[in-house]
Amino acid sequence: xxxxSQHPSWVICKSGTSVKIECRSLDFQATTMFWYRQFPKQSLxxxxxxxxxxxxTYEQGVEKDKFLINHASLTLSTLTxxxxxxxxxxxxxxxxxxxxxxxxxxxxxxxxxxSVL
Amino acid sequence: xxxxxxxxxxxxxxxxxxxxxxxxxxxxxxxLFWYQQHAGEAPTFLxxxxxxxxxxxxxxxxxxxxxxxxxxxxxxxxxxxxxxxYLCAVNSYNTDKLxxxxxxxxxxxx
Numbered sequence: 001x002x003x004x005s006q007h008p009s010w011v012i013c014k015s016g017t018s019v020k021i022e023c024r025s026l027d028f029q030a031t032t033m034f035w036y037r038q039f040p041k042q043s044l045x046x047x048x049x050x051x052x053x054x055x056x057t058y059e060q061g062v063e064k065d066k067f068l069i070n071h072a073s074l075t076l077s078t079l080t081x082x083x084x085x086x087x088x089x090x091x092x093x094x095x096x097x098x099x100x101x102x103x104x105x106x107x108x109x110x111x112x113x114x115s116v117l
Numbered sequence: 118x119x120x121x122x123x124x125x126x127x128x129x130x131x132x133x134x135x136x137x138x139x140x141x142x143x144x145x146x147x148x149l150f151w152y153q154q155h156a157g158e159a160p161t162f163l164x165x166x167x168x169x170x171x172x173x174x175x176x177x178x179x180x181x182x183x184x185x186x187x188x189x190x191x192x193x194x195x196x197x198x199x200x201x202x203y204l205c206a207v208n209s210y211n212t213d214k215l216x217x218x219x220x221x222x223x224x225x226x227x
Contacts, residue, residue, distance in 0.1 A: 006159075034215065043204060043220040044160070050215075052211055095157050095215075106150075108159040 003027055004096045006109025010042030013084055014117055021079045021112045029074035030087045031098035034106065035067075050077045062091040119143040121218035123205050128224045130197050137190045137221045139205035150215065151179050151190045152204040160204055163190065192223075200225045 003026040013019050023033055031052050036044040048069050049057045057071035068080040077096075081088055091113050095106040120142040129135040141149070148167040152160035166172055166181035166188060178191040190203055205218040 032213075036217075041222070043202075044217045046214060046216060091157075106162075108161075111157075111159045113157070 004030075004094065004107045004109045005053075006094050006112060008112055009110060010026055010113040010115070012115045015085055018080055018082045019084055019114060021081075021092055021094070021114075023077045023079070023096065023109050025075045025096045025107075030077075031074060032097050033071060033077040033096045034097075035069060035077075035079050036093045036095065038093060038111075040091075047079075067075045070104065076086065084114070086116045089114055097101065119207060119209060120214070120215065120217045121205055121207055123203075123218045123221045125139060125219065126222045126224070128226060129192075131195055131197060131225055131227050133195050134163070134191065134193050135195060135223065137203050137205075137223065139188045139190070139218055140185050141188070141205070141207045141218075143186075143207050143209050143216075145210035145212075146183060147208040147210045149179075149181055149188050150206040150208070151177075151188075152217075154202045154204060154220070156202075163203075195225050196224050197227065199223065 005024045006027055032051040035047045037047050038044050046059050049071045050071040052071045052074050058064045061105045071077040091111050093111040094109040097106055123139045136137050150165050151163040153163050154160040164179035176193045181188045182197045202220040202222050204220045207217050208216050
């Protein structure tokens with residue numbers, strides 16, 4: 001099956017710093033990638049939809065200036081958590097879908113556990 | 118908008134059968150997915166239903182009724198390793214996004 005690589009797997013940072021998370025589709029071109037956040041014992045909450053070559057579409061309540069998304073190529077999307085605070089500590093997961101569009105299963109990255117001190 | 122409901126927690130015994138239900142409301146339905154997620158790991162794909170009926174895949178089966186906005190995941194011959202969260206997710210033509218339910222935490226006891 002398709003492979004999506006996400007790194008880092010975990011990161012610990014100080015409050016106020018920025019953290020970049022990368023998501024790569026290794027064996028297919030992903031025109032659309034999705035970024036999810038998951039707090040302990042809760043389900044995945046969609047943060048934003050990342051489209052190659054255009055601006056990301058953010059879900060209601062997600063600050064676009066705080067969570068910067070760049071989808072510069074068909075195989076790479078990045079999420080930058082700017083000026084991180086302890087409440088941003090969470091499990092961030094990316095997923096990718098191929099060029100054929102809806103109805104296909106999403107392939108998930110392995111996730112990034114962010115801990116902000 | 119979309120609304121997806123599943124039970125929060127379930128328990129079962131090793132070797133038994135368990136059914137996890139999912140009800141949903143959405144416009145432009147374009148498929149329902151079931152994912153398994155172990156703690157601290159990313160979800161893994163289990164099944165996909167877009168037409169009514171039962172899809173069987175080994176010990177796991179998934180059923181869909183579009184008219185009722187209802188699906189279930191059936192796990193047979195439960196094993197201890199099946200203890201995990203099971204996420205129901207719905208795709209919509211209108212939004213072209215996959216939205217997840219709250220997930221069902223299944224605990225399998227010996």
